[in-house]
Amino acid sequence: MRSLRIYLLSLGLIVCGLSTACIDGGLAGESDGDDCQSGAYHFSGREIVDIARSEGGTFRWRKFDGTTGVLHKKQDGSWTSTLGWTDRPDGHTAFFTDCGTGEIEFDSEKAHRVPFDVTDTVFEGRGGIKLAGRGHGAERDSARESYALQRL
Numbered sequence: 001m002r003s004l005r006i007y008l009l010s011l012g013l014i015v016c017g018l019s020t021a022c023i024d025g026g027l028a029g030e031s032d033g034d035d036c037q038s039g040a041y042h043f044s045g046r047e048i049v050d051i052a053r054s055e056g057g058t059f060r061w062r063k064f065d066g067t068t069g070v071l072h073k074k075q076d077g078s079w080t081s082t083l084g085w086t087d088r089p090d091g092h093t094a095f096f097t098d099c100g101t102g103e104i105e106f107d108s109e110k111a112h113r114v115p116f117d118v119t120d121t122v123f124e125g126r127g128g129i130k131l132a133g134r135g136h137g138a139e140r141d142s143a144r145e146s147y148a149l150q151r152l
Contacts, residue, residue, distance in 0.1 A: 036099035041111035048114070049106055051094075061094070061106075 037059065040050045047063065051071075054060045059071040061081065069081040071094050081092035095105040102113035122132045 037096045037104070039116070040114040041104050041106070042114050043106075043109055043111045049104075049111060051104065059094075061092075 038052050040048055042048050050062045052060050054070060057073060059079070060068065061071060062068040068084050069090055069092055070085075071079040071081050071092075073079055077095070079094040079096070081090050081094070082088055083090035092107055094107075097103045097105070102115075104111050104113075120132070122130055125131050
């Protein structure tokens, strides 16, 4: 389970880094209406899909097997996917339920959000500059101890 949490945290950091989707939970100039849908979701089997806000009102998705795509909202409220970083339809579909349920439907299969503890923090840096941040994901495990790129 620890390795799953570390993978999800790393995957979330990668998706955020690639999509620039981690500016206070959303993109500058984007609506916050769908931000509650970002997260990692677990299907009834072992599969997990990670969903993160991306440019132009879209979401990026990624699975453990490396498949990835972009979800585009349709007028009926459903979402269709394009392959990887292309504009080619890949046949994947998604539907986001009410934020309170913590569920999505991806390719007609329900998945439930993997719960993470989230802590907002503000601290003062050098020169009196206030820095704000949000920490999440690893419960009692620290990425600084187990992820080489986090070590000083």
